[in-house]
Amino acid sequence: MSSYRTKIKPASELAKLIKRFKVQGKKVVLSHGSFDVIHHGHFYYLNEAKKHGDIHVVSVVSDLFIKKGLARPIFNQKMRLGSIASLNSVDYVVLCDNTGPWDLIKQLKPDIYVKGEDSMAQLENPKSGVSKDKRTIESVGGTFSLTKAIPIHSIDISNSFNRGLSQEAASFVNSFRKKYNVADMIIEVEKLKKMKVLVIGETIIDEYRYVAPLGKPAKSHVISAQYLQKEEFAGGISACANHIASIVGQVDMVTYLGSKNSKENFIRKKLKSNVRPYFFYCPDQPTIVKRRFVDHAYFSKFFEEYEFNKNYLPLDVEKRVASFLNSKSKHYDLVLVVDYGHGFLSKKLIDIIISKAKFLAVNTQTNSGNAGFNYITKYPKADYVCVDETEARLALQDETGNIDAILKKLHRNLKTKYMIITMARRGAIGYDGNGSLKVVPSLATQITDTVGSGDAFLSISAPCAAAGFPAEFVSFLGSIASAIAVDIIGNKTSVEREEIFRRIGYLLE
Incomplete structure (x- = not known):
């Protein structure tokens, strides 16, 4: 693609593109996260997710729905969308106006939804967000998949700095x-x-x-x-x-x-x-x-x-x-x-x-x-x-x-x-x-x-x-x-x- 900016799409437009890809026999993979302080764990997760299909779509949580601390997100949604879109392992990026990707999964209907294997423990709790992820992707005929992950978290990195104040x-x-x-x-x-x-x-x-x-x-x-x-x-x-x-x-x-x-x-x-x-x-x-x-x-x-x-x-x-x-x-x-x-x-x-x-x-x-x-x-x-x-x-x-x-x-x-x-x-x-x-x-x-x-x-x-x-x-x-x-x-x-x-x-x- 000529510019990383062309990868950033509204959900309505992306849903139409995904329909075309499916007609062409291509598998669409969806990943999801806040991606605030980008680190090696993110790169690894997204590279692994890309291996599961032909078209890799990443859902990025909007600023309004990040509630992990007063100074979060450190980088606003415009910057986070651009950062993820610039990665070679990512084909499209979409903003998610919710804490989880459930509405987007229903709208986009990807073939595969990928989470890191560090989320496995949450599957034991039927009320957890990850369990809801799994139920939602399966409700549209897709597959829930776990991939290898490196246990690094943006919140741990951001907490090593101050409260975000001047x-x-x-x-x-x-x-x-x-x-x-x-x-x-x-x-x-x-x-x-x-x-x-x-x-x-x-x-x-x-x-x-x-x-x-x-x-x-x-x-x-x-x-x-x-x-x-x-x-x-x-x-x-x-x-x-x-x-x-x-x-x-x-x-x-x-x-x-x-x-x-x-x-x-x-x-x-x-x-x-x-x-x-x-x-x-x-x-x-x-x-x-x-x-x-x-x-x-x-x-x-x-x-x-x-x-x-x-x-x-x-x-x-x-x-x-x-x-x-x-x-x-x-x-x-x-x-x-x-x-x-x-x-x-x-x-x-x-x-x-x-x-x-x-x-x-x-x-x-x-x-x-x-x-x-x-x-x-x-x-x-x-x-x-x-x-x-x-x-x-x-x-x-x-x-x-x-x-x-x-x-x-x-x-x-x-x-x-x-x-x-x-x-x-x-x-x-x-x-x-x-x-x-x-x-x-x-x-x-x-x-x-x-x-x-x-x-x-x-x-x-x-x-x-x-x-x-x-x-x-x-x-x-x-x-x-x-x-x-x-x-x-x-x-x-x-x-x-x-x-x-x-x-x-x-x-x-």
């Missing part, structure tokens, strides 16, 4: 664990289950369209691509509601949908059981869709498009929302506003929220659909403000000033109790008006997709701030949430309480 983050964690212990932190977070939260903002459908690049057309200066498949996620305030619902008792959500293709049923199915939505409909408008076109093999984004209406709510709809907020806002322990700047939150609604909320947490997002028109200064008062560095600088029209000074000035101008500015790879800096600034370095060990990471930070940190947790504690938990979120494609899943606790334990024990 030197700055590791130093922070060492200092933080002297002040807080795991048990006490978990007890405090568990107390949030009693909290009742109202979230307000635009619902956004995040659509990912996966394509295969074809190259440049002869007569146009553009890139052409083959459409493969799409995924849709409930994003915007719906994603925030799901994040918060993992740590609090009840979440009510106020948002608007378009009367055209509202997506209400889809959104309802994506919401957690303790999220209760209040939908307000806008006539002659669509529900907001943000559509991203993505290289299926390397998760590189080509471009995105917005499907939305920039106008504010019609007056009759605004009146109904205002009536709800006037009567209900005061009954919540926390009101969280995520203002995406797409016409939902007018000055009238903002004034009501500010006057009625017991504890108000706010983010105003700067994005390509509102650039220059959606600053945090729209909210003259809030108890907790969380914005990123660009949003903070735009609010003060200060492109180059010291970030510490910007934080203190915004904190004062907005009359807020506590404010955090997130700074991507540089972490987050917080200030409560008392004492020094609190800096928490980024706790992310790898980045798959940054979409929604800021929402996750705010969603988990806001209830902590409302509960009166120490400033550094709030920033730490927000940073953990963000680190989890950047390892998730879009808003495919939410940040879960169990994963937060697991990371607290991993970092502090």
Whole structure:
């Protein structure tokens, strides 16, 4: 093959190829693994597997389904796919969106599925993954085969290094664990289950369209691509509601949908059981869709498009929302506003929220659909403000000033109790008006997709701030949430309480 990249195929395309190979009388072999830290054991296993047939397909577990440690995988799926595809013993590579190859086996129907002989002991347990592998391949008429293996494991190699944190983050964690212990932190977070939260903002459908690049057309200066498949996620305030619902008792959500293709049923199915939505409909408008076109093999984004209406709510709809907020806002322990700047939150609604909320947490997002028109200064008062560095600088029209000074000035101008500015790879800096600034370095060990990471930070940190947790504690938990979120494609899943606790334990024990 001319390039290792041509070996990387989506499952749908590979299934068609395998059918042709079988018609030609060729045997197709499937191997499966994470293949994170590539080592001699992997080379040996794949070379041996190739000997079992004519066409060797390797299934590589996606980043989302590797759960072997905080810093795993060390290499993202794009790098792991490329590494395996570059081997001469491999003919095709496919991404596996599960911990095991079961769905792929059913779709591809290989003749032989090969595991290393070190998996033999697991066959004695009918509930093990290997036993399920065997049952699945036999269910499609294939053969389960064991081959010689060298007992080396990526997890053992990766554990010989640090936790995957930067030197700055590791130093922070060492200092933080002297002040807080795991048990006490978990007890405090568990107390949030009693909290009742109202979230307000635009619902956004995040659509990912996966394509295969074809190259440049002869007569146009553009890139052409083959459409493969799409995924849709409930994003915007719906994603925030799901994040918060993992740590609090009840979440009510106020948002608007378009009367055209509202997506209400889809959104309802994506919401957690303790999220209760209040939908307000806008006539002659669509529900907001943000559509991203993505290289299926390397998760590189080509471009995105917005499907939305920039106008504010019609007056009759605004009146109904205002009536709800006037009567209900005061009954919540926390009101969280995520203002995406797409016409939902007018000055009238903002004034009501500010006057009625017991504890108000706010983010105003700067994005390509509102650039220059959606600053945090729209909210003259809030108890907790969380914005990123660009949003903070735009609010003060200060492109180059010291970030510490910007934080203190915004904190004062907005009359807020506590404010955090997130700074991507540089972490987050917080200030409560008392004492020094609190800096928490980024706790992310790898980045798959940054979409929604800021929402996750705010969603988990806001209830902590409302509960009166120490400033550094709030920033730490927000940073953990963000680190989890950047390892998730879009808003495919939410940040879960169990994963937060697991990371607290991993970092502090």
